[in-house]
Amino acid sequence: xxxxxxxxxxxxxxxxxxxxxxQTIVAITIxxxxxxxxxxxxxxxxxxxxxxxxxxxxxxxxLQKKYANDKEKLAQEQMKLYQEAGINPLGGCLxxxxxxxxxxxxxxSIIRVLAVSPxxxxxxxxxxxMPELTRLIPLNSTFxxxxxxxxxxxxxLTVLVVLTSWLSQKMLTPPSTDERSAAMxxxxxxxxxxxxxxxxxxxxxxxxxxxxxxxxxTMLQYFILRNDRFKPEEDAGKDKKKDKKDxxxx
Amino acid sequence: MLLLFAAALLSGCSGGxxxxxxxxxxxxxxxxxVADLTHVRAFDAESGAQVWTFPRDESGxxxxxxxxxxxxxxxxxxxEEKASGLFSFAQARNVLRALTIDPNDPDGRRELWxxxxxxxxxVSGGAVSDNLLVIGNGDGNVYALNTESGAMVWTFTTENRxxxxxxxxxxxxxxxxxxxxxxxxxxxxxxxxxxxxFQAGGAIAGQPLVYDGLLYVGAFDNKVYALQxxxxxxVWEAEGQNWFWGTPTTDGSAVYAADVNGNVYAWxxxxxxxxxxxxxxDLVHIGPALSQDHHILVVAGSDGSLYGLDTSDGVVxxxxxxxxxxxxxxxxxDYVYISRIASSDSVQAFYAENGRNLWTFSSDS
Numbered sequence: 001x002x003x004x005x006x007x008x009x010x011x012x013x014x015x016x017x018x019x020x021x022x023q024t025i026v027a028i029t030i031x032x033x034x035x036x037x038x039x040x041x042x043x044x045x046x047x048x049x050x051x052x053x054x055x056x057x058x059x060x061x062x063l064q065k066k067y068a069n070d071k072e073k074l075a076q077e078q079m080k081l082y083q084e085a086g087i088n089p090l091g092g093c094l095x096x097x098x099x100x101x102x103x104x105x106x107x108x109s110i111i112r113v114l115a116v117s118p119x120x121x122x123x124x125x126x127x128x129x130m131p132e133l134t135r136l137i138p139l140n141s142t143f144x145x146x147x148x149x150x151x152x153x154x155x156x157l158t159v160l161v162v163l164t165s166w167l168s169q170k171m172l173t174p175p176s177t178d179e180r181s182a183a184m185x186x187x188x189x190x191x192x193x194x195x196x197x198x199x200x201x202x203x204x205x206x207x208x209x210x211x212x213x214x215x216x217x218t219m220l221q222y223f224i225l226r227n228d229r230f231k232p233e234e235d236a237g238k239d240k241k242k243d244k245k246d247x248x249x250x
Numbered sequence: 251m252l253l254l255f256a257a258a259l260l261s262g263c264s265g266g267x268x269x270x271x272x273x274x275x276x277x278x279x280x281x282x283x284v285a286d287l288t289h290v291r292a293f294d295a296e297s298g299a300q301v302w303t304f305p306r307d308e309s310g311x312x313x314x315x316x317x318x319x320x321x322x323x324x325x326x327x328x329x330e331e332k333a334s335g336l337f338s339f340a341q342a343r344n345v346l347r348a349l350t351i352d353p354n355d356p357d358g359r360r361e362l363w364x365x366x367x368x369x370x371x372x373v374s375g376g377a378v379s380d381n382l383l384v385i386g387n388g389d390g391n392v393y394a395l396n397t398e399s400g401a402m403v404w405t406f407t408t409e410n411r412x413x414x415x416x417x418x419x420x421x422x423x424x425x426x427x428x429x430x431x432x433x434x435x436x437x438x439x440x441x442x443x444x445x446x447x448f449q450a451g452g453a454i455a456g457q458p459l460v461y462d463g464l465l466y467v468g469a470f471d472n473k474v475y476a477l478q479x480x481x482x483x484x485v486w487e488a489e490g491q492n493w494f495w496g497t498p499t500t501d502g503s504a505v506y507a508a509d510v511n512g513n514v515y516a517w518x519x520x521x522x523x524x525x526x527x528x529x530x531x532d533l534v535h536i537g538p539a540l541s542q543d544h545h546i547l548v549v550a551g552s553d554g555s556l557y558g559l560d561t562s563d564g565v566v567x568x569x570x571x572x573x574x575x576x577x578x579x580x581x582x583x584d585y586v587y588i589s590r591i592a593s594s595d596s597v598q599a600f601y602a603e604n605g606r607n608l609w610t611f612s613s614d615s
Contacts, residue, residue, distance in 0.1 A: 116270075117270050117271055117371075118271050118272060118373055118535070119269075119271070119272075119575075121455075122533060122535050122552065125492055125493050125533075126510075126533070131472065134470050134471060134472070135430075135452050135470075135471060137428075137452065137470055138411065138428050138453060
């Protein structure tokens with residue numbers, strides 16, 4: 001079943017490769033963009049939930065303080081708060097879970113069409129359903145100084161992966177008023193780009209192209225759909241300034 | 251969630267100590283030589299007793315992938331090693347080594363020379379002609395090296411990776427490339443012998459077979475071609491259901507080949523008309539091999555099973571299941587020798603007649 005799903009991606013990527021100049025980098029870019037477009041409604045839903053969650057954070061903290069010693073009551077009040085705000089608590093992670101198979105299939109199909117090792121190429125033989133596409137194998141994997149089946153020897157893509165991962169993480173991570181969450185977010189913002197950087201440094205650079213395109217799309221989505229996400233932080237900043245002014249007056 | 255995703259990516263990529271290509275096996279004078287990832291090993295072909303290993307220490311080296319024998323003289327092995335340097339884990343160094351195989355040598359397996367100029371992976375071993383080793387590489391080049399010194403004599407560049415073992419026939423070497431071509435080169439200087447290389451409709455990943463003035467080669471366009479050895483013109487072509495990867499084999503009257511879907515075919519060697527076809531439930535990337543008496547056709551499945559087919563009608567006479575991908579197969583005398591990856595039973599010998607196990611070398615022991 002999974003192989004069938006994967007084959008859809010692979011054949012589609014090969015078709016794009018065939019019709020758009022037989023450049024693997026173009027095929028990877030187009031398929032990544034299309035996959036992100038397909039998952040856009042889910043991404044939006046997830047972002048919406050994340051924003052709503054953020055809005056009720058102050059009230060949530062109040063509840064946590066108020067019912068610190070009564071877990072059952074706290075859970076009830078939290079559910080009530082979610083209901084009042086029209087939030088589905090699973091609304092944040094459910095779209096991500098649904099997106100996962102698509103992203104995994106995309107990732108695996110990139111690895112497979114690049115077919116760096118004989119084993120990967122043998123597996124690829126089971127995924128091509130249109131015989132006329134087999135004449136394309138192996139794909140032209142060179143682009144500028146890169147062999148997309150190998151890591152970038154000059155680490156240019158690695159730097160870009162780390163940079164775009166960090167930026168997209170920074171944009172997407174909602175500001176937290178809770179100190180522990182803020183510290184964790186900060187750690188994640190550092191660790192994730194480094195981890196993706198390590199992957200980029202060690203594996204096929206075609207995968208790095210996928211990471212970079214994906215991060216750029218995430219950032220683009222953020223700019224297009226930008227909303228009052230950072231307002232609480234700005235407000236908090238204003239409040240701090242106001243406090244300082246008040247103290248000076250005193 | 252993102253962490254989970256990244257962890258899954260990492261595990262999918264690395265998955266422990268995974269081989270990046272298949273391991274090779276050669277036989278000479280009653281000794282089986284195997285490039286068995288961590289070590290190059292030599293076994294007594296009859297008993298399976300380990301004669302020597304290279305390197306000698308337990309931790310080994312490599313990983314070693316291919317082996318080529320110069321009978322009585324040297325063993326050429328290739329390995330994909332970590333390059334030295336700040337970001338060494340990202341770079342691989344592909345090394346071709348010449349080792350002594352003299353059993354009376356008190357130093358054991360001495361390294362005669364090493365060649366590390368190739369930039370791609372060695373997927374198959376080479377061919378030896380007099381004092382020349384001809385070997386293809388994933389960087390698209392064919393390298394001809396002096397067997398005594400390792401000095402490069404000539405190179406020939408194709409437009410894609412070379413994953414097949416070259417075939418030397420008298421003064422010509424035939425080279426298959428994933429660039430869809432089969433080249434005929436002068437073994438002395440690497441100059442093309444045919445006016446045009448033969449072009450198939452798909453990549454060519456397997457070594458050709460030569461018999462009675464004809465070359466037989468399979469391609470990724472689902473076809474096996476019979477070509478004139480002299481000029482590469484097509485005599486006949488036959489079609490399967492998927493790619494042909496391994497080298498065909500022949501007993502003179504029929505040509506046998508298996509496509510990657512496990513469909514095994516016998517065609518009339520002269521005309522290409524179908525004699526019989528049979529299916530084994532396995533992926534097949536290794537060319538089938540004939541038993542000494544030509545009655546049994548042994549087919550190695552990538553998933554680990556061996557099959558013995560009757561050459562007269564294709565009926566499966568025996569099946570020997572096994573664990574671990576079969577990486578290479580050689581028939582010598584009455585026995586079938588295989589190497590496996592992703593299995594502790596990394597080298598095994600079987601009777602070609604009935605598939606019974608003769609001996610097994612377990613790398614865990």
